[in-house]
Amino acid sequence: MTELPGNAVPPPSVLDAFGVRDTPVPLVGGQGRSVLAGGFVFKPAEGSEDEAEWAASLFETLAPGSGYRVPLPLRAADGRSVVDGWTACEFLAGEPGPQRHWDGVLRAGRAFHAALRQVPRPDFLGRRTHPWAVGDRVAWGEQDIDVIEDLAAPFSSLLELRRPVKEAAAQLIHGDLTGNVLFAADETPAVIDFSPYWRPPVFAEAVVVADGLLWFDPPADLLTTGSDHPDWQQMLIRALIFRLVAYSEITGTSGQAGAGEPERYVRAIDVVVRKPAAPQG
Numbered sequence: 377m378t379e380l381p382g383n384a385v386p387p388p389s390v391l392d393a394f395g396v397r398d399t400p401v402p403l404v405g406g407q408g409r410s411v412l413a414g415g416f417v418f419k420p421a422e423g424s425e426d427e428a429e430w431a432a433s434l435f436e437t438l439a440p441g442s443g444y445r446v447p448l449p450l451r452a453a454d455g456r457s458v459v460d461g462w463t464a465c466e467f468l469a470g471e472p473g474p475q476r477h478w479d480g481v482l483r484a485g486r487a488f489h490a491a492l493r494q495v496p497r498p499d500f501l502g503r504r505t506h507p508w509a510v511g512d513r514v515a516w517g518e519q520d521i522d523v524i525e526d527l528a529a530p531f532s533s534l535l536e537l538r539r540p541v542k543e544a545a546a547q548l549i550h551g552d553l554t555g556n557v558l559f560a561a562d563e564t565p566a567v568i569d570f571s572p573y574w575r576p577p578v579f580a581e582a583v584v585v586a587d588g589l590l591w592f593d594p595p596a597d598l599l600t601t602g603s604d605h606p607d608w609q610q611m612l613i614r615a616l617i618f619r620l621v622a623y624s625e626i627t628g629t630s631g632q633a634g635a636g637e638p639e640r641y642v643r644a645i646d647v648v649v650r651k652p653a654a655p656q657g
Contacts, residue, residue, distance in 0.1 A: 385411055386418045386462045393452040393459040394418075416450050416464045425458045427500050431570055432457035434495065435465075443487025445566040468566040470558025474588065477565075478598055481557045482581055484565035485550060489577040492548040497574050507625030508618070512551065512573055515617040523624035526633035530641035531624075534617045537649065541607040544576035551618075553580055554587040578605050579614065586615035589644040599647065612648045616641065 385400045396414035403410040403417065410419040421428040432449035440446070450464040451457055473481040501509075513519035517538070523531045550556070552571040559565055573580075581602050588594035602608040620641055627633065 384409055386413075387460070390418070390459050390462045393454075393456075394450055394464050395453055396450075396464070412467055415467050417447070417467050418462055418464045420461055421458045421463045423500065423504065423506075427498075428458045428463050430498055430500070431572070432463070435570070438491055440564065441487055441491050443564065444484045444491070445564045446488075446570075447566065447568055468558055468560075468568065470560035470563065470566055472555050473557045473559060474554050474584065474592065474594070477557070477559050478584075478588065478594055480559055480565055481553055481584055482601060484557045484567055485553045485580055485584070486577070488567045489547065489549055489580065495548045497548065498572070501572065501574055507622040508551070508571065510625050511618040511620070511622035512575070514621045515614040516575070521621060521625075522629070523621060524627050524629060524631055524633060526638050527620055527624055527641065530638060530645060531617070531620055533642075533645055534613055534620065537613050537645070538617070539610055541610045544578070544607070546574050546576055549573050549575050549577055549580040551575070551580060551583060554584050576611075578602050578608070579611050582608070582611035582615040583618065586612055586619055586644065589647055590616075590619060590640055609648060616644055616648070 384402065391397065391400070391413060394416070396416060398414040400411035400413040400418065403412050410417055412418075422431075432451070435446050435449055438446050445468065447465040447468050449457055450466065452459050457463060471477075510519065510521065514521050549572070550567060550570055551573040552569065553567070556569040556571075557565050557567055585594070585598055585601060588598050599612075602611065605611065623633070623637070
């Protein structure tokens with residue numbers, strides 16, 4: 377794995393390698409690790425250099441489609457997509473969703489996933505061990521894990537609610553769309569910060585809805601956005617498991633949940649159970 381840079385600004389040697397001569401300016405979001413320089417966003421590479429190269433090559437093949445845009449990667453003069461742990465891509469301006477843009481986030485996600493439908497599954501997905509990869513596997517019953525004590529009760533409730541789902545076509549999806557779709561006047565929504573997973577696209581939508589239940593005040597009809605899917609409620613349950621386990625992994629086995637965090641999941645579970653979003657007929 378590539379060691380992520382310990383500082384928040386790429387050194388001049390990295391900027392030089394990418395042909396950029398400018399003073400980096402920190403950007404809001406991106407876990408505080410992204411900067412803008414010369415019209416490009418620089419941030420530490422996620423995972424190995426092979427993963428970063430795969431993502432860069434993929435985005436180079438994704439021509440702007442109907443309903444979405446993606447930032448094109450910037451390569452160094454020698455063709456590399458990663459230089460000393462840093463990647464770069466074009467800067468796309470816009471207001472991040474989801475507030476005021478819930479439907480737009482979902483529509484952009486659907487368009488993006490349609491473009492990814494024929495992309496083969498990358499081998500590295502099965503080797504990832506970061507908190508969100510663990511959360512994804514636990515959500516789908518592919519791994520068992522203990523969570524921090526503070527979240528044990530809602531986690532147990534979610535596992536009891538989880539049921540097998542019908543076989544659905546899995547494909548490459550963006551598993552973190554909620555805050556990673558940008559909206560600008562007279563522009564197609566931009567999908568950024570790709571977080572790849574291999575799941576049914578409806579699961580990506582369920583994660584957006586789960587995020588809304590956990591951290592936002594979404595419109596009342598958001599919960600039924602996928603109600604035409606026979607396993608929509610089960611997708612929501614898996615999405616909540618995904619987020620809960622990732623949070624627990626970040627906190628650490630001996631850690632404690634933040635104030636109100638367990639209650640946040642209890643409330644979300646209650647909403648999902650009380651409004652099961654039955655298929656429409």
